[in-house]
Structures are given as structure tokens and as C-alpha cells.
Amino acid sequence: MKRSNAAVRRSACWLVLVSATSAASAADLPDMADMALSDDGAFVLDVRAGVAWPRCVEGTGWNGKTCVGTPRLVTRAEAMALALDRGKVRGMHWRVPRVKELQRLVRKTAAPPGLDPRLFPAAPQDWHWSATAAISTAKVNQYDYSNIVQGRREQNANHIALQQGWAVNLVTGEARGDMAKQEKLPVRLVLSLD
Numbered sequence: 001m002k003r004s005n006a007a008v009r010r011s012a013c014w015l016v017l018v019s020a021t022s023a024a025s026a027a028d029l030p031d032m033a034d035m036a037l038s039d040d041g042a043f044v045l046d047v048r049a050g051v052a053w054p055r056c057v058e059g060t061g062w063n064g065k066t067c068v069g070t071p072r073l074v075t076r077a078e079a080m081a082l083a084l085d086r087g088k089v090r091g092m093h094w095r096v097p098r099v100k101e102l103q104r105l106v107r108k109t110a111a112p113p114g115l116d117p118r119l120f121p122a123a124p125q126d127w128h129w130s131a132t133a134a135i136s137t138a139k140v141n142q143y144d145y146s147n148i149v150q151g152r153r154e155q156n157a158n159h160i161a162l163q164q165g166w167a168v169n170l171v172t173g174e175a176r177g178d179m180a181k182q183e184k185l186p187v188r189l190v191l192s193l194d
Contacts, residue, residue, distance in 0.1 A: 035119060043191075044119045049101065052191040055120055057128070058082060059186075067122040073184035076165040079129040083189050093192040096131035099166050099175045101190060106173035114171040125171045127179065129187045132166040 034048040042062040043052045056062050059072025074082065079096050086094040105115055115123045167179040179185070 035116075037119070045193075046101075046104065049104070050193045051097075051101065052193060053105070053120075054189065054191075056122070057124060057186045057188045060122065065121075067120075071124045071186045074129070074187055075184060076129050076179075076181040079185075079187040080131065082187065083131075086189060094189050095192065096129055096187060097190040099130045099132040099168055102128060102130055102168040102170065102188070103173045103175060106168075106170055108173050112171075113173075123170065124186045127167040127169050127176075127185050129185050130166040130168055130175070132175075132177075 036045050045052050056067035057071045060067040060069035083095045107116055164178045165181045166177045168175045
């Protein structure tokens with residue numbers, strides 16, 4: 001799916017204006033009122049957040065009706081490098097989304113819960129990488145069972161935190177910061193429009 005920078009910018013501008021010719025209008029998506037489709041249907045714009053989401057995860061592509069292909073599973077470092085490379089090639093600000101941005105896409109009260117299939121068809125229903133990073137510098141309680149299970153001691157607590165990253169389950173919206181960075185997960189990059 002090669003597109004010129006001008007084409008992406010035109011899509012982004014269109015998205016900001018939320019044209020009436022869109023395939024899905026805000027009225028069609030009451031629980032996602034700030035979401036709209038680009039004129040070519042390849043992007044979902046979150047008007048409030050000022051970002052454009054590709055409708056397909058990395059490894060799959062938009063064929064005009066749905067996402068086709070096999071989702072690419074990557075480590076957290078590979079996800080970050082992928083975003084950096086995409087930004088250099090296309091000259092735009094592509095990045096791995098933060099936890100709150102991914103959680104905003106999840107419709108928790110829908111049946112079934114998860115991503116709206118009208119906006120994100122054929123989306124993997126599992127954990128996705130996030131760019132959110134947090135290092136806990138709190139003292140480790142040696143009597144806390146969760147610390148014992150994870151092998152966390154005062155001497156290695158920060159080292160363990162550096163080996164873990166944040167991921168979001170795109171069915172439940174649950175976020176966890178203890179995902180091993182070497183775990184292979186799908187990634188859905190996001191384009192910042194500002």
C-alpha cells in the first residue's frame with residue numbers, strides 16, 4: 001500500500017473536515033462519535049485525538065473492503081523501529097500508540113466487545129504493543145506474593161522493569177505493563193496529524 005505524502009495529507013485533511021461522503025458517519029457510530037473514515041477508506045481518524053489509524057494492523061493491507069494478509073508479529077523493539085522507519089520513508093510522524101489511545105478504540109459495552117469491525121475489519125483480537133513506558137522505582141515488598149512469583153527483588157526490580165513493556169488487549173481494553181519486550185505481538189501504528 002504505497003501512497004504519496006500528498007495523498008496521505010489529503011486523506012488527513014479530509015478526515016479533519018469529516019466529509020459527508022464518508023463511508024461511515026459519526027451518526028452511524030454513536031459510541032465512536034469522534035471517528036470517521038478517510039475518503040479512500042484506508043484510515044480511521046480520531047478527530048478528538050488528532051490521529052489517523054490505518055484500518056489494518058502491520059502485515060495486512062486494505063483492499064478496499066477489508067484487511068487481507070497475515071498480521072506481522074514483532075517484539076517491542078521491532079515495533080518501535082518499524083514506526084521510526086515508516087516515518088523516515090513517508091516523511092510523517094508514524095509511531096506506536098500509547099495505552100490510552102489503544103484503549104479508546106475498544107468498545108467494552110458492545111456485543112461482542114472489542115474493536116468495531118466496521119472500522120477495523122479482520123482485526124486480531126489479542127494483545128497489541130504500546131509505546132507507553134513506565135519504570136517502577138518503588139521499594140519491592142519481599143513478602144508480596146506477586147513479587148515472589150515474578151522473581152522480583154530489590155536488587156533486580158529496575159532491571160526487570162526494563163525488560164517489560166506495555167500492551168493492550170483489544171477485546172477487553174485491559175492494559176498490562178509486565179509483557180516481556182521479546183514477546184511477539186501485533187502492532188497497529190498510528191499517524192499523528194499535528
